[in-house]
Amino acid sequence: QSVLTQPPSVSGAPGQRVIISCTGSSSNIGADYNVHWYKQLPGTAPKLLIYDSIIRPSGVSDRFSGSKSGTSASLAITGLQAEDEADYYCQSYDTRLSGSIFGGGTKLTVL
Amino acid sequence: QLQLQESGPGLVKPSETLSLTCTVSGGSISIRNYYWGWIRQPPGKGLEWIANIYYIGNTYYNPFLKSRVTISVDTSKNQFSLRLSSVTAADTAVYFCARTGQGLSTQYDYWGQGTLLTVSS
Numbered sequence: 001q002s003v004l005t006q007p008p009s010v011s012g013a014p015g016q017r018v019i020i021s022c023t024g025s026s027s028n029i030g031a032d033y034n035v036h037w038y039k040q041l042p043g044t045a046p047k048l049l050i051y052d053s054i055i056r057p058s059g060v061s062d063r064f065s066g067s068k069s070g071t072s073a074s075l076a077i078t079g080l081q082a083e084d085e086a087d088y089y090c091q092s093y094d095t096r097l098s099g100s101i102f103g104g105g106t107k108l109t110v111l
Numbered sequence: 112q113l114q115l116q117e118s119g120p121g122l123v124k125p126s127e128t129l130s131l132t133c134t135v136s137g138g139s140i141s142i143r144n145y146y147w148g149w150i151r152q153p154p155g156k157g158l159e160w161i162a163n164i165y166y167i168g169n170t171y172y173n174p175f176l177k178s179r180v181t182i183s184v185d186t187s188k189n190q191f192s193l194r195l196s197s198v199t200a201a202d203t204a205v206y207f208c209a210r211t212g213q214g215l216s217t218q219y220d221y222w223g224q225g226t227l228l229t230v231s232s
Contacts, residue, residue, distance in 0.1 A: 002157060036218035038158075045207055045222035046158065057220065089158055093216035099173050100160040100215045102150075 003028060003094050004103035011109040012080045020106045022073045022090035028101060030071035033093040037066055037075045040087045040105075049088070050075060077108070085110045113138040115208050115223035122229050128196040129228055133208030140189045141166040146211050148219065149182065149193045151204040159204075163211060164191055171215055198230045 005023040012018040022035060029035060035053045038046035048057050050066035053073060063084075065076045073092075077084055090103040119131040133147070140147060148163035162182040163171045170182055176195070184191040195202060205227050209219040 033216045034218075038219075045209075045225050046219070047222075048218055048220050051218035051220070091158075091218065093214075097174060098215075099171070100148075100163075102158040102160065105157045 002104040003097065003101045004090055004092060006088075006090060006103040006106045008104070009107045009109065011111055012077075013111045014080055014082065016080045017076060017078045018080060018108065020075045020077075020088050020090075020108070022075070022092075022103050024071050024073075024092060024094075026071060027096045028071075028092045028094040029068065029073055031095055035066065035068055035073035036091045037064075038089045038091065040089065042086075046089060080110055082110050084108060113210065113221045115210065115221055117206060117208050117223045117226040119206065119226045119228055121227065122231060123198055123202075124232050125199055125230055126197055128194055129198050129202070129230075131193045131206055131208075131226065131228070133191050133193075133223055135189045135191075135210075140184065140191065141186045144213055146171075146213060146217075147184070147191045148209050148211050150207045150209060150219065151202075152207070152225070153201075153204040156204075160215075161193065161195075161206075163215065165213075200230050202228070203230045204228060 037050040040046040053068040094101045123129045146163040149161040164182045179196045181194040205225040207225045208223045210221040
């Protein structure tokens with residue numbers, strides 16, 4: 001079981017907005033550590049989508065946005081497209097584990 | 112464009128030691144302020160951080176794997192490597208190498224394509 005909890009799956013119709021949550025605790029997100037988000041297509045490496053909770057790397061669509069509050073973080077995807085169908089992972093740092101941690105991943109299905 | 116490429120045996124027997132190498136091209140591994148790491152993903156499961164290393168040898172290890180893991184760097188070859196001892200079926204996974212910043216709270220911005228390692232007799 002992951003220290004960072006993500007919903008196993010979310011879905012939405014094309015054009016809609018979906019939010020993927022990443023819930024942690026006082027030893028990671030709640031300790032003000034940044035959260036990063038990755039998109040992973042089947043059989044490929046994860047791709048950095050959001051870093052430092054809110055920043056999009058160059059080349060990432062502005063349809064993707066991140067936020068953080070308290071012990072949780074969220075990834076929002078607007079204007080859902082078929083190409084957004086993938087697995088999404090959050091990542092942070094945990095002081096109790098003294099290590100980098102990932103969420104369990106969320107499978108996004110575009111209906 | 113920075114590229115990372117993993118290489119490894121593909122198949123390892125239980126109780127043996129696996130060795131993986133990541134070759135960095137398009138940039139130097141000896142760059143300040145960046146670490147290099149290994150992350151794995153068992154089939155159908157999520158990502159697990161294994162270890163990070165700096166070009167001068169500073170290391171960080173996942174405490175759950177630390178007793179079995181050694182990460183090393185060879186700046187002359189622009190490579191870094193992972194050794195995992197006493198492997199079991201639970202170590203079967205796709206192993207990714209990636210670049211990250213200083214500390215363990217930073218993001219992984221460049222990734223290799225991954226190499227599947229199967230532990231089986």
